[in-house]
Amino acid sequence: MKKYLTLLILAITLFSACTEVIDVKLPNSDKKIVIEGIIENGKFAQVIITRTIPLFASVSGTSATDFYVLDAKVYVSNGSITDTLILSIDSSSSLGVVYQGSTIVGIPGQNYSLKVVAADGNIYNATTAIPYPVALDSVYWKVDPPKDTLGYAYGFLNEPSGLGNNYRWYTKRPTKDRRFLAPFGATFDDKLIDGKAFEFGYTKPYDPTDSQNSYDNDTDIERNYFLKSDTIYVRFVSIDRPSKDFYTTFEAALSSNGNPFASPTTILGNIDNGALGVWSGMAATYDTIMPTP
């Protein structure tokens, strides 16, 4: 009888496949430059420039200069004047080190070009546009029944008619988050919702660069949830089509990382000459969700 039971269990394990760590000899690859630049309405341009790191390289063996590109020349132009960006420290940016603009302020409806001249002489160009901002009607927190103090952040949008609007949603809890963060699936367009008035909700995002506020550190009960007592800042941005393509494919790529069934998602960047990343104009509007009584 015991033998039959063993056989039975064997059969049951059939559909719970086995996973193991293996050694993989990687195909050759070159180091690539990674540019993440944003120009927002009413703000100066900020550009983060880094390099790719071999997949299995140990972090301790990778020096800061292997990763950060600190010696590039970065220019932003609005067609008439050029802003030369300067390397600075900004603790509210994702990596802390940015090339910061100081003369051109983003204006909705205008185009901006980016030019990065690397120390090796390679030049990388991109252009973007800041669309006109679309404000949310209202923002609020809603409980996720049957929970009573846990819930999600919601926005209500009267989507303007006419196809071609693209959006991204960020939140920040003033006392708890270092910066504005985008949750999973934060980017969407109006293909399915053109001209509609509708409500949408998002989970609490996590900062992968913050060990105090990471997905792994969060207590189970609060994972993905905002608390009823949280103050939540909402940053809702309108972006152009290439930026939307970048962010949606980037989000899809993140969700397929570690997903055995997903095939690799190619991230669609808008910078030429083989650079990875994006140069994105953003038209932002800001709202606050006050603690729900």
Add this chain to the structure above:
Amino acid sequence: MRTLLPVKTLLFLCFFLICIFQSSAQDKKYTISGYVKDASTGEYSIGANVYIKELLKGGNTNQYGFFSITVEKGTYTLISSYIGYENFVKQVILDKDIRLNIELKPSAINVKEIEVSSEKTDKNVSSTTVGTIKLDMEEIKKLPAFLGEVDILKTIQLLPGVKSSGDGNAGFYVRGGGPDQNLILLDEAVVYNASHLLGFFSVFNGDAVKSINLVKGGMPAQYGGRLASVLDISMKEGNNKTYHASGGIGLISSRLTIEGPIKKDTGSFIVSARRTYIDVLARPFAKPSSPLKNSGVYFYDMNAKVNYRLSDKDRIFASGYFGRDIMNFQDKEAGFKMGVAWGNSTGVLRWNHLFSNKLFMNVSGIYSDYKFTFSAEQSGFELKLFSGISDWNAKVDFGYFPTIRHEVKFGVNYIFHTFTPMSASAKQGETEFDLGGVKKMRAHDVAVYLSDDFDVTDKFKVHVGLRYSYFMQVGPFDRYVKDPMTGQTSSVVHTNPNKKVADYGGLEPRLTARYSLNNRSSVKASYTYNLQYIHLASLSAVTLPIDTWVPSSEKVNPQKGTQYSLGYFRNFKENKYETSVEVYYKELKNQIEYADGSLPGGAVNDNADNQFVFGTGVAYGVELFLKKRVGKFNGWIGYTHSYTKRTFPDLNRGKEFFAKYDRRHDASVVLSYDLNKKWTFATIFVYGTGNAITIPTSYYVIDGNITYDYSDRNAYRMPAYHRLDVSATFTPDRTKHLERRKKRVIKRHHLDENATDEEIKVPNKMFKNYESSWNFSVFNVYNRHNPYIIYFANEGSATQGNLSIKAKQVYLFPILPSVTWNFKF
């Protein structure tokens, strides 16, 4: 407006008719024709040899068991042979047309005892078929079976030129062609998804199948619509003499088949069903809180067929298949519910008619359908996805046998396709999202063909075929026109019902030739050109039931395939050993893939084909085959050395890349040994170069997140796939058992030693003979961890200095023993 059949096609039909009349001009010749069937069951024999000994010429029975031979007046010895049966030999005096229905006797009650199977033994060398393999169910049933489930698709993957896609994938690849380039037919109905449980099993129930014919090169003109291969599966007709039940009880599934006469020797039926019960078995073991408690994965399927002989000239058949895979998942805690169901259904009505003893006709009406549905619900958000394809198909096929030198086939085929690309509906509370509803696509698919198997000289034989196919996508249809600059939909063009959206057509010439060097060896060559109007594109790394079929459209041109092959065939030791060497070269045009950065759901409120990019392919290779067909010890060894490449201007920066299933080495060894009446042993060994896949080579950081940068397309090779399976089949000797049982009864009841069954007044049932067997299999004997998927996972954070990225492989099957009990009474 254009008519459905262009003028060209009509001209073509005229050409056909002229051909027929010309070849009807006969001189003093007589015809012997009829059907070949199994004497014990009345099942018609497909592909049985019927030949005239004196001329060493003849043919094979067609799909319905019919043969016709026309020769000059004379006295001949007619021989009919079929694997597993005794030869039928008869002297015939041919001075008039003769109708002869042949009943072949199984060569022994126990199939395993066949010492010498007596099919016309030089068929390997003498036929014009190149790259065609016929498999017998009995042969397949002896082999080790994965968890005791006999699987046709797994067995054909052991043949050279046919590659498996690995554990957990039922898709197969023939000579560098994609899984959508195989035409899989079950009683003439197209089966669009031949796998159960994501590919662990195939949809074909071994108990309901009579024969399997695989064409991987030199595709005859009666087949079309696919580039790579035809897998033609015929269902059993059912015993028309007596009632029988058979079945099997296995670890994860059971099956039952009932068959019998409707009217003895005239009509019969067969019904076959099976279901897996792993979900039912697993449930009691699940904790009440576990999601497993309300979840399950299972499949079931049913085959049914009836046939009835109306007269000596007319026979009708009705057959059908219905199968569903069901997957339910419910996590009450998280308020999450999900259900997935998919499956095929087919229905076929056929009428065979003999116009004369030289002209055979079959008319078929076929319905074929594949459906996929997915539904999910969480916190008031409901999502439904569905896709599928369904066909209405009408066919008329003729077989014409003017002289012994010719076998002419011609016919017409019409299909009306309805495609349902992945469609969705969703709502959040009260808000319904506009997901565009169901965007069905419809198309007419027409083909006419003519072919002739022609003995030019005694040594030189050719198969010449020509097929004309025409495909027209029709409305209602909405084309989402894209602005080339922004990629946004700029306008929507509507086509009204039955109006043309796009059409394509073309001639498909097919040619194979055989030249006999002597009676032991021959050289064969073939050229085929095929058009394929329907396409399957997959976004995932593995074949999944969500992959949807799309028609050729304004955007998607038909796939075109040209194949050249050359082979040398030689038999040794009086045809005991068959060997062959075949080389092939294949060019593919208009292949499709998803564009870089395509996302699932991209076809919502859009056309699926707006996401596709197009390219070409090339495949070439050499196949070696050695088979010992007879004796206690038999089996085969196959080896393929091949290359499969693709070039897409919009993928991999335009550089050529290897297809995922490019396989440098592919080998299989299949051996079986009949020790005695009771025991048969079999073993399978397979080896295949790993799949070519794309993997990350470095990482970078965007918005603080670790992001992967990938290698060139398919630049990495997964580890090689290899595996050894063994099985033993034990067939208890029922006669001895019954003897012993009888003796016990005699003793107990103090009866006379020589008492007959009637004198022993115990229920006769006790002595009634039934056959049973035990199949013990061990899958993956040396527990090889064959990778199913390789993926990468990162832990920690780059900015915290504790990031580590590891490669992980998922393997599906460790060593797996199983036991199945099969019965028949």
